[in-house]
Amino acid sequence: MADLAMVFHWRPADMEDMSLAELGQWHERARERYESQD
Numbered sequence: 001m002a003d004l005a006m007v008f009h010w011r012p013a014d015m016e017d018m019s020l021a022e023l024g025q026w027h028e029r030a031r032e033r034y035e036s037q038d
Helices: 002-008 020-036
Strands: none
Touching: 002 020
């Protein structure tokens, strides 16, 4: 969840209702976005 907070500027409360599958999908999007900034 920390990676989502860092990349998308989300608070923990913004993610608390997400399923693990949904968090995993957002994690992949965050990774792609973060790596494209390098």
